[in-house]
Amino acid sequence: MNRRLRTFVWGVLPIAALGTLASLDHVPGTDIDLTVPYAAEGPGPTFNTLDDYEGKPVIDIQGAELDPTSGNLNMTTVAVRTHMSLAQTLYRWVATKDTIVPIEQIFPPGFSEEQVQENNKIAFSTSENAATAAALRYLNRPFDVRVEEILPDSSAKDVLAPGDIIVAVDGRKVADPMTVRTAVRAHAPGEDVSIMVRKDSGEEAVHKLKLGQSKQEAGKAQLGILMSAQSAEGIQVEYNLDDIGGPSAGLIFSLAVVDKLSPGEINGGKFVAGTGTIKEDGTVGPIGGIVHKIQAASDAGAEVFLSPRLNCGEALSRKHDNLTIVAVDSLEDAISQLEAYNRGDKEQLRTCDQAKN
Structure with missing residues (x-):
């Protein structure tokens, strides 16, 4: 009996030690890094650009009369987890819908984490500026x-x-x-x-x-x-989401500016979410992590999701039965598609299913 117990103990100890090491991100008492070279991408937080955040309007417009808005125009994000242990990585792969990607996709070779964060900050600022320009251009301001x-x-x-x-x-x-x-x-x-x-x-x-x-x-x-x-008319547009990076909020930002500065409601008072880069001329471009952004929108209660047309293939790789995914190429296109949805015009509405075919 003692021999069996000793055999069991000596067999379990290495497995327990390996399990403990797998759950650590460094060797205790040392600087030895035990994290794996992978990152997990999943649904991130969403923000209603027509609402307030931390006591301030997400988009604060001064110098012009604003039209009342309601409902949602939510920008969506991807949550990225790095510095994970092997156990944490395996858990996210098995127990969640996260995507496990090589760390190089998040931090390209030659760029530090701080440099990537700074580049994302600049990209977000550029996206805000482009959104303002596209909205003012659309409104002929x-x-x-x-x-x-x-x-x-x-x-x-x-x-x-x-x-x-x-x-x-x-x-x-x-x-x-x-x-x-x-x-x-x-x-x-x-x-x-x-x-x-x-x-x-x-x-x-x-x-x-x-x-x-x-x-x-x-x-x-x-x-x-x-x-x-x-x-040039003295209208000031300020965006109050300082902790977000990247350019993918451009389309929704631009829609919100147009909605606040023009009569009527672009979203028809409904819960609309979306993503997409935007240029000053209103062109909408593709982004990364769209399946996670769609999931975040669905979890938040959105009924319509605006997707760059070039992302439609990936957008349809997972099922979202309660969400209408609309394909768009430009700011003008997004507004006309939402108008078609609001009036129930299925002939004019172009979903990702149609755009893919």
Whole structure:
């Protein structure tokens, strides 16, 4: 009996030790890392862009009369879990609907976690600016291109200043931040570009600036400034979601701005959610993690989900019986599709099932 007990104990001990190690993210008392090189992606929180968050409107618009809104226009997110032990990774793979991906998909080689977070912050800020520009353009409201921030290694440092209005690039008037970026990209890194700006005093000045090279796109010229679309009528749009990163909220942000500045309700008072990048001209682009964003919207009670058309194949890879997934290509398209849904026009409504075929 004692021999059997000893055999059992000595057989269980290694298994228990391995199980303990699998549940740890480092060796106790050391700096030895035991985390696995994988991340888990799952449904993240959703935010109603027509509502308040932490006591402030998610989208605060000043300088214009606002039209009443109701219902939901929810932006959706993906929750990403990193620094997981083997046991945590296996649990999320077996017991949840999370997607387990190589850590390189979250933190590309050569980029630290802090650099990725900073890039996501910049992408989110760019998305906000593009959303404002697309909404104002859709509403035929005039706007200016405003300098928001000068990057430390930019030749514009000590020449341009936050608040300057970019009037022209290389002698051509600019219509939006995209126009500025396109003009800059027509040059090679190291070349000079001519920038005309208008100061707060109303004085205009022309500066020649040497272009740097983009850190995101090798060989592409970069001016080294962050820009925003600012209403020429004094309308101010502020977004109050500071802890979110990435560009995928652009479409919903733009819809919410249009909804607040125009008569009627884009969502028909219903619970609408969605995702998609947006450009200043209103073009909607694909995003990552859409199955998790759709799941988050479904869990929150949405009845309609706006998906970039190019994401429709992935969007339909999982079933969501109580959710109508609508395919869109642009801001104008999204608004017309919601109008078709609200009036029950199935012939004009283009769902992802139809867009995929």
